[in-house]
Amino acid sequence: MQLPPLNALRAFEATARLMSLSKAGDELHVTHAAISHQIKHLETWLGRKLLQKSGRGITLTAAGGEYYRAVSGSLAAIAHATGNMRRDHDMRAITVGCIPSIASRWLVPALPSFQESDPDLDVRIVYARAEERFDDESLDVLITMGEDLSGGRESRLLFSRRNQPVASRHYLAKRNWTIGDVSLAGADLLHDESVDGWKEWFRKAGQKATEPLRGPMFQDFNMLATAVIAGHGVALCPVEVFRREIERGDLLVLSDIATAENQGYYVISNSWAKKPVRRFIDWFMTECGSGA
Incomplete structure (x- = not known):
């Protein structure tokens, strides 16, 4: 695996994103000269020019632009995975939005059994309206009517709405x-x-x-x-x-005739949900007899 010098790679990504050696230095807590040295080191290692002067500033060369697009996406993925890994380890609470009909009949009565099995994890239950959609900025889990077909979402069927x-x-x-x-x-x-x-x-x-x-x-x-x-x-x-x-x-x-047979109640989360969130979802699905 041919990897470039990682400190030089970080210096290049920050400089290309901010279009400034000084701002990149401030972000990485090093001097302007240190950033310049790291980028020259990377250019030597690659054998390609990545940055060029433009007036008082700098611009990316064609090769630099192509390399930045690849590098920035890869570093963002690493940062995201690292953040998730740290949150998995440090997580002490999850927030669950739940519509009242499911909360009062299934979630709230069963919650003590989850707290017994996972005593270090606090669960915060908040009211969710039937039309509310999953928002991972405020919720870790949403229990509601209808599934979420958005990219990056996972919807698991809890109950039929028959x-x-x-x-x-x-x-x-x-x-x-x-x-x-x-x-x-x-x-x-x-x-x-x-x-x-x-x-x-x-x-x-x-x-x-x-x-x-x-x-x-x-x-x-x-x-x-x-x-x-x-x-x-x-x-x-x-x-x-x-x-x-x-x-x-x-x-x-009173009758076998039913409506809304193709609708359902779902448990929704991010498809990359953290391990404590997945433990909660698996527990609740089992409590409701919907499988692990």
């Missing part, structure tokens, strides 16, 4: 219904932000609903969940997210 009608036993008893004879067209419908979800369900089921669709509307999905569990009516809910409530019998699934 929505089916659910209600509590208390509600069915109040209406004197059993699961087999529920008439959803005559049910008290609960809506998540708009009536569009129920309209889509009735269309897919081939049933005619009473128009206009009535019933309370909830902007926050946790309020909708509270209402349906309390027996206020029938709601369209992502059955995987409500798996525990369904297994306990708090909610009953």
